[in-house]
Amino acid sequence: MVSSIFWLVPVSSILALGFAWFFFSQMMKESEGTDKMKSIASYVREGAMAYLRQQYKVVGIFFLVIMVIFLILAYGFNVQNPWVPFAFITGGFFSGLSGFFGMKTATYASARTANAAKESLNKGLRVAFRSGAVMGLVVVGLGLLDISIWFLILNAVYPAATDAHNLVVVTTTMLTFGMGASTQALFARVGGGIFTKAADVGADLVGKVEAGIPEDDPRNPATIADNVGDNVGDVAGMGADLYESYCGSILATAALGAAAFIDAPDLQMKAVLAPMLVAAVGIILSIVGIFVVRTKEDATQKDLLNSLSRGINFSSVLIVVFSLVIVKLLGLENAWGIWGSIVTGLVTGIVIGKATEYYTSHSYKPTQKIADSAQTGPATVIISGLGVGMLSTAIPVLAVAVGIILAFLFATGFDITNINMGLYGIGIAAVGMLSTLGITLATDAYGPIADNAGGNAEMSGLGPEVRKRTDALDALGNTTAATGKGFAIGSAALTALALLASYVEEVKIGLIRAGQTVLEIGGETIETQRASIMDFMNYYNINLMNPNVLIGVFIGSMMAFMFCGLTMNAVGRAAGKMVDEVRRQFREIKGILEGKAEPDYASCVAISTKGAQHEMVLPSMLAILAPIVTGIIFGVSGVMGLLVGGLGAGFVLAIFMANSGGAWDNAKKYIEEGHLGGKGSEAHKAAVIGDTVGDPFKDTSGPSLNILIKLMSMVAIVMSGFTVVFHIL
Template sequence: MLQLGPTSLVIVAVIAVVALGSLAFAVVLRRQVLAAGDGSPAMKTIATAIQEGASAYLNRQFRTLALFAVVVFALLFLLPGDAGVRLGRSIAFLVGAGFSAAIGYLGMWLATRANLRVAAAASTGKGDSARQEGARIAFRTGGAVGMSVVGLGLLGAAAVVLVYRGDAPAVLEGFGFGAALLAMFMRVGGGIFTKAADVGADLVGKVEQGIPEDDPRNAATIADNVGDNVGDCAGMAADLFESYAVTLVAALILGKATMGEAGLVFPLIVTAIGALVAVLGVFITKVRGSESGLRAIYRGFYVSALIGAALAAVAAFIYLPSSFADLSGVGETLADHDGDPRLVSAVAVLVGVVLAGVILAITGYFTGTTAKPTRTVAAASRTGAATVVLSGIGVGFESAVYTAGIIAAALCGLFLLSGGSIWLALFLIALAGCGLLTTVGVIVAMDTFGPVSDNAQGIAEMSGEVDEEGAQILTDLDAVGNTTKAITKGIAIATAVLAATALFGSYADAVSMALVDLGVTPAAEGMVAAMLSYEIISPITLVGVILGGSTVFLFSGLAIDAVTRAAGAIVFEVRRQFRENPGIMTRETRPEYARVVDICTKDSLRELATPGLLAAFAPIAVGFGLGVGPLAGFLGGAIGAGVLMAVFLANSGGAWDNAKKIVEDGHYGGKNSEGHEATIIGDTIGDPFKDTAGPAINPLLKVMNLVSVLIAPAVVVMSVPDDANHALRIGIAVVAALIAFGAILASKLRAPQLEVSNGEPAEHEPVGTRS
């Protein structure tokens, strides 16, 4: 087993201290946010309702997922391997899941307090000072969550390395799997909740009744604001935490395999540097005078990213030797490599930082309110909703190609940097992921900025205590938030691709180690050889590629279908309240907000199981049914389809949302015009695109990769030896496929059962009909 020297142990211990310092800084930012003024009694009443709804939902979700986590804990312990490592991996799974849940809850808790304070800043301040204060509160809210992401991620990884030393990568598989699995469930469940409420509120309130988006007469407004917090704040915070954790896990696994002791420690150094520059990024992100909030956020991101890359290069030249032959524990294939480990590592980190910056620019261009693509979508409103939808789809498709091309170029560059060594290239890809995430503190702050600003606008409108100038400030902040949310989704999917590509290495390592342990050399030809082949020319491997891409499409379809069903229930409920309580429209009767929140909660918790089970059991079915070669193809197909689908969904949705903002600012007819109604339809379609299906693909890729890494040894044991139990292997595959498709069938059977609460069949009242 690889042993860590005294110097490396001291460095890892210092990194653990940096992690604790990050958590302490998060507490400082939290106190700064809570110290701001919290508005009028009317604002507090609305904010309290949002807080209670969000807390109730997450508490119920965590109780639902607790049993699932216990089952996975037991299954991980049953996998082949050393007993101590298996136990450590199972415990690390619970720790990773717990950290992911904690990050999600923190994001929700603080955001539901910050939204009130941003609204209060707009209502009490004037001009640029009010906008600056609102932006400061919103960004530091995200900064607190971002520093918590950095702190818990670093602390978990450093602690495992200190305890398990050379076995740390195997144990950290559990840590990353726990973080990714819980984040996926939170992303899907929160996404279904928020978009069911949002779509239902928009269709009945804005389209049918002609009232403003956050009008208190709409029974779904509280649920909509609750959804912003459980989906965009809790879900995305957990998502970015798992991106951080899984990327770090991939880097440590490949670092140990390629560069020995130094490869196990250097990724931790890079991410610790990221924690330090995140502090700088949060502090320097301040709106100056009348400048755009987006410009201030870009400045903070780029400055912290460049400083992080420079410090990582310094660390590489100080810590790493000048020759691969001088690395302790390096594999024989790299010992003769004539490159400089310091240089290639520093450049790999730089590639990751540059990749984040380029994706930021591309996403900002395709979704920003001042850029041509989004303005083209807004202009299409003059000819109706159909052209708005078509234009937004075109923007999404085009932006997906450019983003995927940039990621592909980065992968090619890292391969060239490795001198053709596949293992070194995979490690450099993982390092690039770590470089990209040196800015994760700022990235999380950018993402949280959006829902906090959106909620603040809702609280202001429902309370009726913000003047026209304050309302415009909040509208501007919300538009900035739409763009920053799209940017962080783009960066998150880039980390997913880098981490998933890097995990190919650990997957191949798991397969080769299982073969070595068995002492079996498979035949060059035959059925077993085909099951082990990674060659894309093999028909059975190509089948795996097709199935992987298909799983991404199926997962996305299930998520959007779930939103459709849940939103339909909200539409009928809101219509019922308007129909049975005429006093709602005259403001004489208060809508039943809690009833809508309860419907969203129940539907989202029921619906999240189907896509979650698909993600967990699809790779099991493919791996045990077809072999480790087709399973590698399955992962490749999922990555290829996943990056394109995720960017398409996120950017289409972002463009539709900001196109609506452009019209609401007075262009192309302004509010309450036919063009405005057309953009509302586009925005409503884009809601589940950008906030449910699209971002959920990110943890989906990591979950499927980590499941594959974990089951690979068992697949080999049941496939290769002459006495292999093929009947048991096929039985496992069949059971996994039945579980996945059984969950899909169950969700489909629920679809026609949707009814209005008064018993009137759903088909008697089609969605979208004007009252």
């Protein structure tokens, strides 16, 4: 029997979707501006939808193949729960749907934001931010709706009232729909990232550097493709990415709660419901925070940042209070400690966001120093940006390290021997970090909307006052996008750690399904169903002296760098084709640079689309195959090493790449605002080169790494039953 308090979860998800529709409807009532503005917006909208249709065809085929394999494993070999294939499909479907709705909103919002900026900066901010809020609320709404549906279905099939072990089966089976979400997210992130950066690099290198024309100039053939890319990469990709982070943290924590309280059935259901309820209340508070965001007309960059921060901070303070109410009402054991873990996760997310803001916003010294280095040429810009990116990893890594140990200690009541409760604390800290995702993601999705609004204003020939406002909104968007990426990467680290523990629980179920009901450990016989996580560590010899573990660590670390290399080279190849096409049009279409002839925008969109579809397959396939092949050869101990190595290397590398790219981008913006010679100066040309190098760093490889970390964990969990039965070493 499901507790009546559970119904807050589906109700809040429906509330989120209702407000998302409200904000979308309000945005659609705004004017799209002049005929020229409408025409440009329609080009971008058509290109974005055409790309998504093509991507979903490729991903759809891939999903059907994987589903057939899961059906064979579940019904043929009996090494998986029979519900896994269907959970996998729904996870991918809802993840794709959240990205689609967010992108559809963004493509309608950009021209309306530009037109609103004609009236005032505050109105432009409000239109862009509330349009971004559609993405945030759709992600959390669909995520909790999917979780609610599966929780009800599986509880009906495996009622917890008859056997406490059933709730472990329910929660670990639900985890597998996270693999579908992760797979869809990786395709969306990698494909969208390759698309947008191929267009962006081509537009910058030929347009800005060679031809000397402004960014988003309508004479540049790659401009429309660049604007399309902002939507498919930074909106659809980010939405799918954070959808799977959000669901993964909730599901992993629920699974850990079911395992931690298996001997206390009265507390077990409460521990499972706690992360869902925290997320549900977070939705309500995010909606309240969205209405708090506004600014004044003569706002500086810091004023604009403070406007967005006000909404996030308001929601964060309230979730601190209400999460305590939740754990107290549930009557959880060590309620104050669990609440301490939730607050720890929330504070860790804020620290990561502030650190990212400091290292990437041109309101602060690190980015300004990169801009200063542009006066001596592109080489020093690149060196300076790499240095800033490397230094920027310190605070997020230390914040996550402190967050992990505090969450563990709070949940255990400072009893380090209670491993299960400690891991539950780490999981619920990840939920705390993502509890206000509705508004946090709104600030991130706002970025590409503001960027496209600036492009529309430039191409439509709007006045300098409007361009000044859209440039201010765009520069703010660069910082919020960088902050959002840092936040996503930080949440991935905590979620992946919780997934590591969930993997062990799934291994336990795999052994039981294979008929191994007892474990022989050090001369003792332990019932498999009652074995602890440490028992499994001993049974599989998971320690640093086991060569299988060490080999797994090396392979996992290598995967992070190999994945980045593949995606960076993919952007390079696609961008090379884009550069050739833009040069060809400038050379062959007479009058294009004089504004007397219209460029062939469609051919550039086609180049990015084809490049993205072709290049995204290999990196995505490797992410899925790595844990499967490692498991077949090295068994459970090798997979644990793989996941640890991927988490450690991937987390730090992702922060470095995302922050380097964000800092290079805003160093260029800083110069374009009139510093160090302004647009067209030698310093500006050098900064454009730095920004071009940083484009695949921050928008393709860096943000894709956090999905790689979680996808490898999810694949390992789904394939655990196969791994425990079929392995060589």
